[in-house]
Amino acid sequence: MEFKIFSKALYSTWILYRPERVLFDAGEGISTILGNSVYAIKEVFITHGHVDHIAGLWGLINTRNNAMGDREKALKINYPKKNRAIEDFLRFITEMNPKLRYEMILNPIEPGEEVYLRTAGNFRRSVIPFPVQHTSGEISYGYHVLEERRKLKPEFSHLSPQEISDLVKEKGRDFVTQTYKKKILTVSGDCNALPVSVIKGSETLIHECTFINGGDRRGQNHAVLSEILDNVREASDIKRLILYHISSRYSSKISVLRKKLQEEFAEKGIKIYLVHPERLFVL
Ligand SMILES: [Zn+2]
Numbered sequence: 525m526e527f528k529i530f531s532k533a534l535y536s537t538w539i540l541y542r543p544e545r546v547l548f549d550a551g552e553g554i555s556t557i558l559g560n561s562v563y564a565i566k567e568v569f570i571t572h573g574h575v576d577h578i579a580g581l582w583g584l585i586n587t588r589n590n591a592m593g594d595r596e597k598a599l600k601i602n603y604p605k606k607n608r609a610i611e612d613f614l615r616f617i618t619e620m621n622p623k624l625r626y627e628m629i630l631n632p633i634e635p636g637e638e639v640y641l642r643t644a645g646n647f648r649r650s651v652i653p654f655p656v657q658h659t660s661g662e663i664s665y666g667y668h669v670l671e672e673r674r675k676l677k678p679e680f681s682h683l684s685p686q687e688i689s690d691l692v693k694e695k696g697r698d699f700v701t702q703t704y705k706k707k708i709l710t711v712s713g714d715c716n717a718l719p720v721s722v723i724k725g726s727e728t729l730i731h732e733c734t735f736i737n738g739g740d741r742r743g744q745n746h747a748v749l750s751e752i753l754d755n756v757r758e759a760s761d762i763k764r765l766i767l768y769h770i771s772s773r774y775s776s777k778i779s780v781l782r783k784k785l786q787e788e789f790a791e792k793g794i795k796i797y798l799v800h801p802e803r804l805f806v807l
C-alpha cells in the first residue's frame with residue numbers, strides 16, 4: 525500500500541503517504557479510521573487552514589497520546605507560516621494537552637523551504653511547499669515530494685557504457701554524475717488547476733477536483749476537471765493522476781467517469797484514479 529486517502533469536499537480530507545509516513549492534511553475522522561496506525565505518521569503537512577483539512581488534528585494528537593503504540597516517536601507538524609486558523613488551532617490544542625507523552629514539533633514553513641524526510645541508501649527525500657491560489661486571505665500550499673537522484677553529466681553523454689564504467693572506476697562516481705531532484709509526488713491542496721510549470725515532471729499528481737462540471741463552480745477557488753486534464757495532457761510526463769476533494773454531488777457519477785477517463789488516458793500511459801467522496805481510497 526502506498527496511499528490511504530479520504531476526501532470529500534467541504535467535509536474532510538487527508539492523505540496518508542505510506543513510504544515516507546507522511547500525512548497531508550488532517551480532516552475529521554482520520555484517527556477513527558487509522559486507529560493504532562496513527563503511529564505510522566511521522567510528519568504532517570497541512571495545506572491550509574480550512575476546517576475540512578485541519579479538524580482531525582486534535583483527535584490525531586490525542587489518539588497518538590493514548591492509543592497503543594510507540595510514544596518514543598516524535599510527531600512533526602509542518603504548516604503554512606502565518607496561517608491564522610492553523611496557528612490558533614495548534615495553540616489551543618497545545619494548551620489543552622500540556623503533558624503530551626511524545627515530542628510534538630510545530631514547524632511553520634514558507635514556500636520553497638525544504639523539509640528533509642530521510643536518507644536511505646543512495647537517495648534522499650524531502651518535501652517542499654509551493655504557494656497555490658485558493659480563497660483570498662487564506663495562505664495555502666501544495667507540496668512536492670522530491671527525491672535526490674544522480675544522472676550522467678552532459679559532457680559525458682557521448683561515451684559508451686563501457687567507457688562510462690571505466691571513467692567511474694578511474695575518477696569516481698561524483699566526477700561522472702551529478703545530482704538532481706525528481707518530483708515523485710505532487711499534492712495540490714485546495715486550489716485552481718495547477719499550472720503546467722508546477723506539475724510538469726511529477727510522477728504522481730494528486731490534484732483536487734471539486735467540480736466535475738465547470739457550470740457548477742461559483743467563484744475561482746477550486747479546480748474543474750477539464751482544466752486539470754488540459755494541463756496534465758500538456759505536461760505530458762505525469763504517470764499517475766489521483767483526483768480527490770470531489771464534491772459529493774457527483775457520487776453517483778464516479779464509476780462511469782472513472783472508466784471513461786481510464787480508457788482515454790491509458791493510450792497516453794497515464795493511470796487515473798478518482799477518490800470517491802464516500803469511500804476510503806487505498807492504492
Ligand atoms: Zn477543502
Ligand SMILES: [Zn+2]
Pocket residue numbers: 572574658714
Ligand atoms: Zn479550502
